[in-house]
Amino acid sequence: xxxxxxxxxxxxxxxxxxxxxxxxxxxxxxxxxxxxxxxxxxxxxxxxxxxxxxxxxxxxxxxxxxxxxxxxxxxxxxxxxxxxxxxxxxxxxxxxxxxxxxxxxxxxxxxxxxxxxxxxxxxxxxxxxxxxxxxxxxxxxxxxxxxxxxxxxxxxxxxxxxxxxxxxxxxxxxxxxxxxxxxxxxxxxxxxxxxxxxxxxxxxxxxxxxxxxxxxxxxxxxxxxxxxxxxxxxxxxxxxxxxxxxxxxxxxxxxxxxxxxxxxxxxxxxxxxxxxxxxxxxxxxxxxxxxxxxxxxxxxxxxxxxxxxxxxxxxxxxxxxxxxxx
Amino acid sequence: xxxxxxxxxxxxxxxxxxxxxxxxxxxxxxxxxxxxxxxxxxxxxxxxxxxxxxxxxxxxxxxxxxxxxxxxxxxxxxxxxxxxxxxxxxxxxxxxxxxxxxxxxxxxxxxxxxxxxxxxxxxxxxxxxxxxxxxxxxxxxxxxxxxxxxxxxxxxxxxxxxxxxxxxxxxxxxxxxxxxxxxxxxxxxxxxxxxxxxxxxxxxxxxxxxxxxxxxxxxxxxxxxxxxxxxxxxxxxxxxxxxxxxxxxxxxxxxxxxxxxxxxxxxxxxxxxxxxxxxxxxxxxxxxxxxxxxxxxxxxxxxxxxxxxxxxxxxxxxxxxxxxxx
Numbered sequence: 001x002x003x004x005x006x007x008x009x010x011x012x013x014x015x016x017x018x019x020x021x022x023x024x025x026x027x028x029x030x031x032x033x034x035x036x037x038x039x040x041x042x043x044x045x046x047x048x049x050x051x052x053x054x055x056x057x058x059x060x061x062x063x064x065x066x067x068x069x070x071x072x073x074x075x076x077x078x079x080x081x082x083x084x085x086x087x088x089x090x091x092x093x094x095x096x097x098x099x100x101x102x103x104x105x106x107x108x109x110x111x112x113x114x115x116x117x118x119x120x121x122x123x124x125x126x127x128x129x130x131x132x133x134x135x136x137x138x139x140x141x142x143x144x145x146x147x148x149x150x151x152x153x154x155x156x157x158x159x160x161x162x163x164x165x166x167x168x169x170x171x172x173x174x175x176x177x178x179x180x181x182x183x184x185x186x187x188x189x190x191x192x193x194x195x196x197x198x199x200x201x202x203x204x205x206x207x208x209x210x211x212x213x214x215x216x217x218x219x220x221x222x223x224x225x226x227x228x229x230x231x232x233x234x235x236x237x238x239x240x241x242x243x244x245x246x247x248x249x250x251x252x253x254x255x256x257x258x259x260x261x262x263x264x265x266x267x268x269x270x271x272x273x274x275x276x277x278x279x280x281x282x283x284x285x286x287x288x289x290x291x292x293x294x295x296x297x298x299x300x301x302x303x304x305x306x307x308x309x310x311x312x313x314x315x316x317x318x319x320x321x322x323x324x325x326x
Numbered sequence: 327x328x329x330x331x332x333x334x335x336x337x338x339x340x341x342x343x344x345x346x347x348x349x350x351x352x353x354x355x356x357x358x359x360x361x362x363x364x365x366x367x368x369x370x371x372x373x374x375x376x377x378x379x380x381x382x383x384x385x386x387x388x389x390x391x392x393x394x395x396x397x398x399x400x401x402x403x404x405x406x407x408x409x410x411x412x413x414x415x416x417x418x419x420x421x422x423x424x425x426x427x428x429x430x431x432x433x434x435x436x437x438x439x440x441x442x443x444x445x446x447x448x449x450x451x452x453x454x455x456x457x458x459x460x461x462x463x464x465x466x467x468x469x470x471x472x473x474x475x476x477x478x479x480x481x482x483x484x485x486x487x488x489x490x491x492x493x494x495x496x497x498x499x500x501x502x503x504x505x506x507x508x509x510x511x512x513x514x515x516x517x518x519x520x521x522x523x524x525x526x527x528x529x530x531x532x533x534x535x536x537x538x539x540x541x542x543x544x545x546x547x548x549x550x551x552x553x554x555x556x557x558x559x560x561x562x563x564x565x566x567x568x569x570x571x572x573x574x575x576x577x578x579x580x581x582x583x584x585x586x587x588x589x590x591x592x593x594x595x596x597x598x599x600x601x602x603x604x605x606x607x608x609x610x611x612x613x614x615x616x617x618x619x620x621x622x623x624x625x626x627x628x629x630x631x632x633x634x635x636x637x638x639x640x641x642x643x644x645x646x647x648x649x650x651x652x
Contacts, residue, residue: 081623091622138488152588154480161590162464165623168587173580173619176501176513185619187502254499261494262478262588264487293499293511296417297407297491 010066011326012057013126013318014076015119015311018042018094018146021053023060024315025071028323030130032312034064046100054109073113075321077122077314078102081165087116093182094146115325119314120167121158124151126317127269127307128158136266140259142169143272143313144252147182148190152263170194174254192251195274199225201244213238227277234281242281248274249282253289260290260298271307279306336392337652338383339452339644340402341445341637344368344420344472347379349386350641351397354649356456358638360390372426380435399439401647403448403640404428405473407491413442419508420472441651445640446493447484450477452643453595453633454484462592466585468495469598469639470578473508474516478589496520500580518577521600525551527570539564553603560607568607574600575608579615586616586624597633605632 008027015022017040024035036059038052053076061068080092087103089095103114117125124141132139134156141151150169152159160166170190171183178187179197191197203222206212213233218225233241256268268290275282287304309316334353341348343366350361362385364378379402387394406418413429415421429440443451450467458465460482467477476495478485486492496516497509504513505523517523529548532538539559544551559567582594596605596612613630635642 136488150588154485159480162462162592163586163590163624163626163628165621166588166590168621168624171587171619171621172584173500174502176577176580177503183621251502254502258498259588260489261497262476262492262585264489264492266488293497295491295494295497295509298489298494300489302489 006065006067008070010061010071011319011322012060012071012074013122013315013320013322014053014057014074015122015314015318016040016049016053016076016078016095017119018079021049021056022311022315023053023056024312024319025060025064025066026316026319030316030319030323032316033066034060035312035315036060036063040095042095046095046097046102047105049095050102050105051109053106057110068110071112073115073322073326074110075115075117075122075318075325076102076106077117077119077318079119082116082118084116087114089116113322113326115321117317117321120149120151121160122317122321123149123271123313124153124167124317125158125320126313126315127151127271127309128153129320130316131307131309132267132269138263138265139267139269140169140263140265141307142252142255142259142268142270144193144195144270144274145272146195148194149272169255169259172255172258174251174258189251189255193248193255193274195227198227198230198244198248198274201247202230202241205240205244210240212240214241227274231277231281245278245281246285249285250289252282253286254293256286256290256304257293257298260294260302264298265302267303267305269305269307271309271313273311275306276310332391332393334396336387336397337645337648338386338397338400339448339641339646339648340379340383340400341448341640341644342366342375342379342402342404342421343445344405347375347382348637348641349379349382350638350645351386351390351392352642352645356642356645356649358642359392360386361638361641362386362389366421368421372421372423372428373431375421376428376431377435379432383436394436397438399441399648399652400436401441401443401448401644401651402428402432403443403445403644405445408442408444410442413440415442439648439652441647443643443647446475446477447486448643448647449475449597449639450479450493450643451484451646452639452641453477453597453635454479455646456642457633457635458593458595464589464591465593465595466495466589466591467633468578468581468585468594468596470519470521470596470600471598472521474520475598495581495585498581498584500577500584515577515581519574519581521553524553524556524570524574524600527573528556528567531566531570536566538566540567553600557603557607571604571607572611575611576615578608579612580619582612582616582630583619583624586620586628590624591628593629593631595631595633597635597639599637601632602636
């Protein structure tokens with residue numbers, strides 16, 4: 001990472017998730033100087049989590065030998081519906097938060113401008129501005145992690161629609177008679193291709209007697225399974241895990257085909273933890289299936305790529321937001 | 327219809343379909359003065375069809391006592407992929423056309439400016455400019471007829487995306503294991519909710535011994551079945567037809583929910599022959615199911631309505647295009 005000029009302006013991006021908080025410190029040119037990761041501990045309630053966010057920011061700044069007084073602004077992505085103007089998290093199911101005035105309360109710990117955004121929107125902002133250099137007029141991001149989220153750029157701007165919540169690709173129904181989704185419906189992309197869905201299929205099969213090296217690796221209850229474990233299992237030649245991962249890739253391919261037909265984006269970029277861990281295993285299938293499902297011309301000249309920002313998309317977008325609004 | 331000033335400027339919109347050609351004559355304020363309908367007879371080949379389009383335009387102008395010399399421009403919607411700049415129909419499966427220079431060849435019959443557009447795009451243009459008065463910034467049209475097509479308005483403009491063919495809602499996969507679609511995939515909205523799909527389900531059930539008043543109305547082979555016959559059957563208390571139509575409405579509801587989640591439009595407007603004939607039977611179910619499938623907030627303040635332009639959306643859009651470009 002670049003060395004820090006002790007008086008340089010700093011920008012901080014925070015990716016607040018249900019499991020972990022990731023804070024990243026950037027210079028004004030959006031070079032990443034350092035990161036710090038902390039578990040979220042949502043069970044401690046909003047104030048407990050907010051205190052941890054503040055500590056995570058301080059530790060990230062300290063980690064790269066910076067000074068908190070040089071931080072010009074912070075951008076935070078939260079996993080749910082947000083009121084960006086008021087800085088309020090309206091609803092975040094993974095945190096069990098309702099109407100939490102995150103920005104106001106965080107100001108008690110950190111005396112800098114703080115800006116809030118939805119986590120997928122902020123990831124798309126990071127991917128679009130830093131990875132795609134703001135070039136394509138129309139771009140779509142699909143972020144595959146615990147859930148599946150999306151972000152949409154139209155005419156060079158993050159697109160929110162009339163309702164303010166456009167870009168929700170995770171609850172596009174692809175298999176109307178498919179498995180139940182957390183949202184209550186059936187066959188949403190999230191219920192078919194998220195890490196949660198992937199792990200559920202693995203666990204169900206193992207319960208029914210399926211043998212897999214995952215059991216040798218993690219024990220019979222598959223405790224602490226991570227996406228990377230699936231990659232390792234595939235590398236060890238586990239055909240069962242390969243098939244389960246391929247199934248998820250196929251569903252993502254159908255979704256990419258649908259979205260190409262609907263939106264005709266120039267770039268479709270896939271990110272999130274599952275793609276970071278399993279992109280090499282999944283991207284070919286995603287592309288092939290997308291081409292099967294796209295109408296004539298709907299993928300002509302269109303790039304379907306894995307984001308190389310990986311898990312840093314959220315903090316990068318946070319820094320972009322901080323720079324815009326500092 | 328308004329009376330015609332003999333020297334007034336006229337605009338003509340043409341809706342070229344696989345079955346029929348509809349031409350409409352409008353004044354410069356987009357009041358409809360008269361229409362003429364003719365069968366397409368695609369079996370006669372492109373030149374035969376183009377000669378019929380010319381005749382249909384002449385007959386429509388004559389029908390409302392106008393003069394061809396007062397026609398300032400013609401806008402045509404064709405059922406397939408078009409090159410609007412060159413006036414070429416690239417591919418129209420229902421007509422079996424490939425690379426037909428429609429505008430050039432039509433000029434041999436009609437010496438006025440002629441503009442070509444995709445049929446769903448042109449219908450959306452008509453609905454947006456005339457029915458919605460160009461007011462919503464974001465709007466989505468779903469046209470349910472022989473197939474299912476769509477049109478998208480974003481920031482007040484018809485949205486085509488990078489690929490030029492955005493707005494293709496008919497091939498959004500909703501039931502990945504569902505019935506085969508004409509496009510080769512399974513479970514596209516078109517394969518579930520188009521008139522073709524509706525009639526197929528009726529015919530299959532009747533073959534398997536299902537009794538229905540449709541057989542009394544149309545004979546055992548259900549010859550010349552139309553969407554309106556299904557409405558009549560429902561009015562006669564035919565529970566089987568009611569269930570089949572309700573199934574289609576449910577699939578359309580899922581699609582509307584998906585699209586609200588993705589695009590957050592202010593208005594979602596349904597049109598086409600099936601909605602014209604069966605809107606009263608279908609719209610409530612479409613709305614209810616859409617609300618079941620939309621995320622929190624994704625339909626807040628959003629109108630889901632049936633177009634009252636009905637079968638005239640295409641010719642109205644043609645006149646809008648003609649007025650813009652005359």
